[in-house]
Amino acid sequence: MQVFYGSVINPETLTSYKASSNTLLALSPQGNVEWIAHDIQDSMVQETLLQNGCIDAEVVALKEGQFIIPGFIDTHTHAPQLPNIGLGAQYELLDWLDNITFPMEAKFSDDKFAEAAYSEIVRRIINAGTTTCCYYGSLHLGSTKVLANIVQSLGQRAFVGKCNMDRNAPDYYREDSPETSLQDTKSLIEHIRSLDTGPSGIPLVRPIVTPRFAISCSNPLLSHLGDLVSSDPSLHIQTHVSENKSEIEFTKSLFPECGSYADVYDKFKLLRRNTILAHAVHLEDEEVALIKERQAGISHCPTSNFHLNSGVAPVGKYLDKGIKVGLGTDVSGGYSPSILNAIRNASIASKIRAMQPDTGSLGPFGNKQLSVASLLYLATLGGAQVCDLEDRVGSFSPGKSFDALVVDVRTSMGNPALWGSDSGVAGTKDLDTMLERFLYCGDDRNISMVYVQGKRIGGASR
Numbered sequence: 430m431q432v433f434y435g436s437v438i439n440p441e442t443l444t445s446y447k448a449s450s451n452t453l454l455a456l457s458p459q460g461n462v463e464w465i466a467h468d469i470q471d472s473m474v475q476e477t478l479l480q481n482g483c484i485d486a487e488v489v490a491l492k493e494g495q496f497i498i499p500g501f502i503d504t505h506t507h508a509p510q511l512p513n514i515g516l517g518a519q520y521e522l523l524d525w526l527d528n529i530t531f532p533m534e535a536k537f538s539d540d541k542f543a544e545a546a547y548s549e550i551v552r553r554i555i556n557a558g559t560t561t562c563c564y565y566g567s568l569h570l571g572s573t574k575v576l577a578n579i580v581q582s583l584g585q586r587a588f589v590g591k592c593n594m595d596r597n598a599p600d601y602y603r604e605d606s607p608e609t610s611l612q613d614t615k616s617l618i619e620h621i622r623s624l625d626t627g628p629s630g631i632p633l634v635r636p637i638v639t640p641r642f643a644i645s646c647s648n649p650l651l652s653h654l655g656d657l658v659s660s661d662p663s664l665h666i667q668t669h670v671s672e673n674k675s676e677i678e679f680t681k682s683l684f685p686e687c688g689s690y691a692d693v694y695d696k697f698k699l700l701r702r703n704t705i706l707a708h709a710v711h712l713e714d715e716e717v718a719l720i721k722e723r724q725a726g727i728s729h730c731p732t733s734n735f736h737l738n739s740g741v742a743p744v745g746k747y748l749d750k751g752i753k754v755g756l757g758t759d760v761s762g763g764y765s766p767s768i769l770n771a772i773r774n775a776s777i778a779s780k781i782r783a784m785q786p787d788t789g790s791l792g793p794f795g796n797k798q799l800s801v802a803s804l805l806y807l808a809t810l811g812g813a814q815v816c817d818l819e820d821r822v823g824s825f826s827p828g829k830s831f832d833a834l835v836v837d838v839r840t841s842m843g844n845p846a847l848w849g850s851d852s853g854v855a856g857t858k859d860l861d862t863m864l865e866r867f868l869y870c871g872d873d874r875n876i877s878m879v880y881v882q883g884k885r886i887g888g889a890s891r
């Protein structure tokens with residue numbers, strides 16, 4: 430049995446987290462958390478292990494400057510757009526799709542190209558600390574199968590979907606008909622569900638139905654997808670909503686019979702508990718109420734919302750309403766595959782909202798700066814809720830999977846100036862300080878080990 434001993438940070442609520450510097454955390458052979466004991470002094474370790482029936486446990490003792498947090502959950506990204514990161518800041522969404530995005534995604538018609546690109550891309554996302562990732566593939570069945578296979582072989586937890594898009598896209602990058610789009614979606618679902626589930630018996634990689642956004646889907650295609658998910662309540666759904674003002678206007682003109690953008694998805698039976706809605710920057714009040722009622726989750730993608738000039742999402746308002754919110758990198762609308770970057774921009778976005786005059790009655794989060802505890806929560810447990818996976822991941826409690834990061838603020842790989850530990854400035858004993866500095870200044874070099882389902886799958890330390 431594997432047991433960790435040291436500092437563990439457990440996001441519990443939006444306003445606080447439990448930080449304990451002397452924690453024993455034991456894993457089951459299936460990679461789940463078996464038990465946790467807090468406030469265990471060095472002298473009590475052996476006794477506590479024996480009390481819990483751990484006779485020959487392998488104890489991994491964390492060093493000063495190291496701590497464990499739950500792995501990051503990226504609730505929205507586009508794998509075939511990684512090669513484009515950093516490009517396109519001069520565009521808004523619809524022009525950016527035509528000029529930057531579709532030409533790159535079209536290259537994934539070539540499975541060989543996809544194999545090489547996705548191997549690097551998924552490795553990079555894992556080493557950035559993302560243990561669960563919601564991936565958009567391209568529209569191609571072949572290369573999206575390749576993506577799912579690579580994610581599976583590298584051991585990441587993920588949802589993988591191929592884009593459904595049969596209109597309002599260039600001839601070279603559009604599906605032929607609603608029927609072929611549906612057929613390819615079914616084939617991908619079948620393929621992903623045939624992948625090996627490993628020792629836990631629970632699949633790490635799951636299919637997700639991915640209507641790109643309302644604009645790119647004809648009514649017959651949305652009808653087919655609505656029927657598909659209605660026949661299988663376990664299927665997840667991901668799409669975009671209310672990202673950009675021109676996009677919203679265009680959507681309304683395409684669906685005059687629908688009351689709002691979110692209502693389009695609702696009318697086609699695509700809005701439900703396991704639906705992930707990316708962006709939600711400009712929602713109308715009725716849409717907020719509808720999303721809450723349907724228990725769908727929102728992926729807050731602040732880097733992308735800034736980069737593509739989309740706007741500043743009122744995330745505090747959504748939290749006050751009790752809507753599930755997680756973070757998304759939305760590469761390459763967002764220019765970084767790291768959730769740390771999304772955390773920083775979520776912080777700035779909340780500060781911008783806080784600088785605006787108060788609008789109406791606000792609860793504890795509306796138009797206020799997000800705290801460190803809330804930022805960590807959004808990146809972990811909030812994301813788990815958006816993915817409808819909060820029973821499996823997002824925090825550490827017995828029965829949940831050990832999807833975790835060992836963070837090292839004093840890594841010899843670089844970045845030491847941030848911590849100033851030798852000069853005694855940073856304080857590597859104070860967990861709150863270490864966490865705050867890591868969230869605002871850390872990078873991949875500080876993510877020493879990445880675990881999914883109790884198995885080490887990446888990280889900077891050799």
Ligand code: GUN
Nearest residue numbers: 507641642669733759762
């Ligand atoms: N809406 C439709 N497609 C996309 C995409 O690829 N990125 C973003 N940010 N929004 C979209």
Ligand code: ZN
Nearest residue numbers: 507669707759
């Ligand atoms: Zn997106």
